[in-house]
Amino acid sequence: MTEKVNLIKINKLSFAYPSRQPIFNKMNFNFSKGQRIGLVGPNGSGKTTLFHLIMGLLSPLEGKIEIFRKERKEERDFAEVRERIGLVFQDPDDQLFSPTVAEDISFGPLNLGKNHQETKEILKETLETLGLIGFENRITHNLSYGEKRLVSLATVWAMQPEVLLLDEPIVWLDEKTIEKVEQILKSNQNLSYIIISHDKKFLKNTTDSIYLMDNGEIIKI
């Protein structure tokens, strides 16, 4: 068996929002390459918070976050993390801000320094993989909710991340769209991901193991 490459290693991490009960108290968590895990837990247990800590949108009170075998502390350290880990937000209206679908999908690749030719190729591939051909010039705020969710996944997919963090990717989606999301996730065998979801069937279809987050701890179930 090949040795596991550790992608995310969280050591004795504590975090609390101002003037509220701590969410994490010396929490540990490991995530290795190739893993596809589901994360469940009661509302307010800190699932989204964990994603935001990994992306450097929040800073821990204490503890160590190691991503891609490097300790990440400052804003600078996270710039590289954000290029290699993709986070899809809960609310697609937070993610989609460009006028057209094509421009929104290109935003990430252009930030990564891809030139126009490369970006247009990535755009085409992404639209193909996600079944969004024909959506290029649609206005993002006029899309239906399900379409918005798919496009916001596409905007992150286009950055070709090594790890995807999906925050409730299928709430309020119909069965057909959920199936589509499942197929998209299965289409890239090299991708590792963590999915926050309350949908047991969806997690069974897309992940290898499920972790429970409760009382500031993450346990495999």
Next chain:
Amino acid sequence: MVNLIKEKFSKGTSIIHALDPRVKIIVILLFSVIVAVTDKTISLIAALLFSIMIVMIAKLKAKEILSRLLVVNSFIFLLWIMLPFTFGGEKIYTLGSMGISQEGIKYAFLISIKSNSIVLAGIALLSTTSVYNIIHALHHLYLPDKLTQLFFFTYRYLHTIYSEYVSLNNALKIRGFKPGTNFHTYKTYAYLVGMLLVRSYDRSNRVYDAMLCRGFKGKFWTLNHFNFKKTDFVAGTMMITCVLGLVLLP
């Protein structure tokens, strides 16, 4: 989907619609400045004719144009009430203790022509472009990034905030809220506005976070570029010549 701004005129097939937005912005800018500072009646009448001509070339619906002009002219109507009586100078008619000044009438007349021609040209040149294209064009015309981004996000999230307002308002209605002139209504609307502010603030943070997660480092890279075509050059030169010609009229 609720739409706050309809951009009624932005879709069309006329030559004005097809023109490069950058050309349109430059022409309207030059035109507005010149019309605003000129006091020669002949130039101003020519300017009005010029803007009517562009409106006609753009093939916009006369009814829609008139309803927009009505808004502007209701303000100008106030000037017609005020200026002739307060301007001073030579009186041509006395009405009780008040005199009607000839200068005042002339001034009100000039202001009417100026505002109408600027508004008409604005409708013909700017409303025929989508807001996003205007922002895009401003970016290409080297307007500072911060200003274009501000404009862009204001426009993009106006829609989202408006639909949030609509859903909050519906939430009030389904619980039997009827606005009236009472403290309960004021309090409820204050809560609604407060909630909108808080939500927008939170949303702006989340949008920024989402942008950071996609590698945003303060600079916007645009995917599409405008093509400056031969027709843009010809039409642009023609319009700029006309506008400059306004000044040179005897």
